[in-house]
Amino acid sequence: MNILVIWRLLTVGGVNAGWRNRALYLKKRGITTDFLYTKDLGGMHMMEDVANVYVAKKKRDVHDILRKGYDAIIVVDTSQAYEWLNDVGYAGPIIVEARTPELLKLKRNLQGVETIAPRQFIVPSYYQKRLLSVLVNDQAPITVIYNGLDASFFQPSVCDDVPNKKKNYCLCRTVRWKNWRAFLRIVSLLQKERDDIECWMIGGAHSVDKQTFETEWKEKKLDPFIKWFPVVPYQQMPHIYARIRQSGGCLLATTKVESFGNTFIEAMACGVPVVAPRVSAMPEVIAHGKTGYLFREHHTRGAVRAIEAIIDDQERYEEMSEAGRARVLAQFTIERCAETYVDLLQHIVGEQT
Structure with missing residues (x-):
C-alpha cells in the first residue's frame, strides 16, 4: 500500500515527529508513506531519512505528485489540498487529520472539506475530537489516535556530560x-x-x-x-x-x-x-x-x-x-498507536477495492 500525507509546513514539531514515527512503523507493515509539503521551515533533516519528501508550491508540480496513484491520501490541516484533489479528480479514499487546536484556525483549515467527502477524520486527542465535533457534524466518523513514539529510541540513559551541578x-x-x-x-x-x-x-x-x-x-x-x-x-x-x-x-x-x-x-x-x-x-x-x-x-x-x-x-x-x-x-508507544492507523487504512482501502 502506498499513501501520501499532505501538510503545509515542514517543521521540527509535533505533527512531523508523530508522522516520522508512524512512517517508520507503517513501513514495517508494508505501507509506504510519502510526504508533500508546501514550505520547508527547517524540518527536512527530520523526515528525509524515513520517506520520500516533496516540497512543492506550483500547482502543476502538486498535481503531478497527486497523480502517482496513491491508495489513500491523508490531508493534515491544509485547506488548499481540497482544491488540488478536486483538480486532479482523485478517486481514492481521503482521510483528514485535524490537529489545529484553536477553533477559528481549525475552521479555516476545514473550509471546503465537504467537497472531497473524507472517509474519516483523525484527531490526536479527545480534546481535539470535542473541538472538531463543533465544526463537522456527521460528515464522517472521528477517530482518536494518539501520537506514538519509539520507546527504544526515547528511553532513560546515563549521561556523563552534564555541564554543572545546576x-x-x-x-x-x-x-x-x-x-x-x-x-x-x-x-x-x-x-x-x-x-x-x-x-x-x-x-x-x-x-x-x-x-x-x-x-x-x-x-x-x-x-x-x-x-x-x-x-x-x-x-x-x-x-x-x-x-x-x-x-x-x-x-x-x-x-x-x-x-x-x-x-x-x-x-x-x-x-x-x-x-x-x-x-x-x-x-x-x-x-x-x-x-x-x-x-x-x-x-x-x-x-x-x-x-x-x-x-x-x-x-x-x-x-x-x-x-x-x-x-x-x-x-503512547508507536506499536500501540500506529497499529490503530494500520487497521483503519486497511479497512478503508479494502472497502475502496
Whole structure:
C-alpha cells in the first residue's frame, strides 16, 4: 500500500515527529508513506531519512505528485489540498487529520472539506475530537489516535556530560502560541529565589518571534539563567532529555493550547517529569501528581511551585521518572498507536477495492 500525507509546513514539531514515527512503523507493515509539503521551515533533516519528501508550491508540480496513484491520501490541516484533489479528480479514499487546536484556525483549515467527502477524520486527542465535533457534524466518523513514539529510541540513559551541578529544564519553541513570555516570567521569578536552576530553551530558529524573544530575554537580564539552542536535530533529543534527567531537572511547557504534545511523551519516555498548564489536551497526556504537575494557566507562582516540588525531592523525582516511562509504555508507544492507523487504512482501502 502506498499513501501520501499532505501538510503545509515542514517543521521540527509535533505533527512531523508523530508522522516520522508512524512512517517508520507503517513501513514495517508494508505501507509506504510519502510526504508533500508546501514550505520547508527547517524540518527536512527530520523526515528525509524515513520517506520520500516533496516540497512543492506550483500547482502543476502538486498535481503531478497527486497523480502517482496513491491508495489513500491523508490531508493534515491544509485547506488548499481540497482544491488540488478536486483538480486532479482523485478517486481514492481521503482521510483528514485535524490537529489545529484553536477553533477559528481549525475552521479555516476545514473550509471546503465537504467537497472531497473524507472517509474519516483523525484527531490526536479527545480534546481535539470535542473541538472538531463543533465544526463537522456527521460528515464522517472521528477517530482518536494518539501520537506514538519509539520507546527504544526515547528511553532513560546515563549521561556523563552534564555541564554543572545546576538543575535544567527546557521549553520547546519560541513561537507566540507556545507562550514564551510566560516562560520568561517563570524564569524571572525562579532566578530571584534560587541559584541552582539553569533554563534551556530548545528550538525557535525559524520563529517569527525569534528577535523579539531574544530582545526581551536580554532586557530582563536573564542571560545567566537561560541557554538557548535554536536548532537541535530531532535525532539528538534523547541525549538532551538524558542531560536534563541526570541533572534532576524537568521539562517545562507554557503553551496556551495543544492538540496533543509530543515533547511531553518524549520527556516522560526518557524519565523526565513534565510541568505544564492544565489546558486543552495536556491532562490526557500528563498524569497530575504522578508523571509531573499541571498548573493553573497564567499562574506563574503555581508553575514555580510545581518545578520546585519536583527538583527538591529526590524520592518524588524517581517515582515520577518511573511513572512517566510506564505511562508511555502503556499508552503512547508507536506499536500501540500506529497499529490503530494500520487497521483503519486497511479497512478503508479494502472497502475502496
